[in-house]
Amino acid sequence: MRSTLRRFATSSSQPPRKGLWQTYEGLPKKTRLYFGLGMGAIGVLGLMVSDRLESNYPAAPSSTAQPGTPQS
Numbered sequence: 089m090r091s092t093l094r095r096f097a098t099s100s101s102q103p104p105r106k107g108l109w110q111t112y113e114g115l116p117k118k119t120r121l122y123f124g125l126g127m128g129a130i131g132v133l134g135l136m137v138s139d140r141l142e143s144n145y146p147a148a149p150s151s152t153a154q155p156g157t158p159q160s
Contacts, residue, residue, distance in 0.1 A: 112120065 106114070115123070
């Protein structure tokens with residue numbers, strides 16, 4: 089069993105596996121642009137949703153916080 093696995097792992101007929109960055113660079117320019125814009129839109133949407141949730145559900149005051157003292 090192990091010899092079979094080693095044979096497949098070291099087989100020279102298999103092309104070398106690409107890393108994530110090489111796969112990304114292999115995409116067409118327009119696809120990379122759309123992917124980047126989509127990721128940016130998801131990030132902006134996440135910031136907007138978190139701000140809206142924070143304004144609708146404010147954090148409860150902590151029992152250890154004293155009013156008028158700066159927090160560090």
